[in-house]
Amino acid sequence: MPNLKTTLDKVYRDRSAEHLANDPLSFCHRFQAPEDQEVAGLIASCFAYGNVKIIKRNLQDIFSEMGSSPRHYVERFDPAKGKRTFSGFKHRFNDGRDLCGLLLAAQIMVREAGTIQGWLLRFHDEAQEDVTETLSGFSASMKELDLGAVFGRGGVPADSYFPFFFPSPASGSACKRLCMYLRWMVRPADGIDLGIWTGIAPSRLVIPVDAHIQRICTFLGLTTRKQADWRMAREITTRLRELDPEDPVKYDFPICHLGISEGCDGKNRATCRNCAITGLCAQGKK
Structure with missing residues (x-):
């Protein structure tokens, strides 16, 4: 055997390369700068559910709007304009409002921590066996952000699927898309994964x-x-x-x-x- x-x-x-072309990760490879790749990776992984052809089609629509630098786009993101731009967007459970919430969340992370990695590392401890606590803390923090500029003063409404972007191991979820995002960012660059985050050891991934x-x-x-x-x-x-x-x-x-x-x-x-x-x-x- x-x-x-x-x-x-x-x-x-x-x-x-054919495998990569058939994967949402391919959108990250369109960009060379790590700061663009980590933003592209967050977006691509969040929408990586459902039929792969539909995933790629909808991601193409998003990244066409974002232009040559996803990092610059989120830094300058205007929620009011974004809601108009993405008013017709729909990906299964998530709509344009959820997408704008995600873009605003990325803007806040970049503004306050410098990078998305910097934000996530607030919840990471290399002494832990794996990223269980890391993802639990990260997901909890996403649900505590002030996204009123997108969702209004009452916060994320009950009919929004924004929380679907950020499941937690604490609830038992497999957290497939978040684990995939970490794999893309953390694993050594090998022609598929990018290896641009150094604060988490590949041995800690799930x-x-x-x-x-x-x-x-x-x-x-x-x-x-x-x-x-x-x-x-x-x-x-x-x-x-x-x-x-x-x-x-x-x-x-x-x-x-x-x-x-x-x-x-x-x-x-x-x-x-x-x-x-x-x-x-x-x-x-x-």
């Missing part, structure tokens, strides 16, 4: 669990849990840490794209014939 580490290391090496990661990691025996929650994310990460203690989440992008780009849906056995993990996968051995 193939060795799990050998197999996953090969899947990692076989990542391609894998972003979406439907693809949940399904394929279950097939690989990396989790025994049924619910895609924070406990599953930590369980999978613990198993991957046995393969690479310093960089366990390196396997997220290649595993995920077995589903996104390579067509693994857990049902069509035809895709198993040429799949890189067939020899280890419970589905492929049926």
Whole structure:
């Protein structure tokens, strides 16, 4: 039987530009400056849910408006003008008002902490096993911001899905999009991830669990849990840490794209014939 580490290391090496082009992370690669990449990453990751074609289409609309520098755009962001500009925007649960709330939140973080990383590091402790407390603190802080310029004096209204951008491990959420954002920023630059944040060690990251990661990691025996929650994310990460203690989440992008780009849906056995993990996968051995 193939060795799990050998197999996953090969899947990692076989990542391609085509995979990246089919991923929201590709929008960050449009910019060279780290201060632009971290702002682009926050926006791209927040809207990275649902159908990938729709995600890319809606992100294209956002970044076309933001121009050559997302950092400069949020620094100069005018909520009143933004609400007019994005009045027709819609991405599943979130609308233009939520997007403007996100842009204002980015503006506040940049203004008060210099960078989004600087803001997030207020809640990070490298002595902790992973980023559980980091994300809990970060998400709580987002919900305490004064976003009245977008939402009005009463704060974020009950019918807004702005809080959906910032789930928390404290509530048990897998926090897929926030974990993905951290992966993009923190992991060493390897042609996929950017490696522009240095305040968090890659060993502290937790894998972003979406439907693809949940399904394929279950097939690989990396989790025994049924619910895609924070406990599953930590369980999978613990198993991957046995393969690479310093960089366990390196396997997220290649595993995920077995589903996104390579067509693994857990049902069509035809895709198993040429799949890189067939020899280890419970589905492929049926």
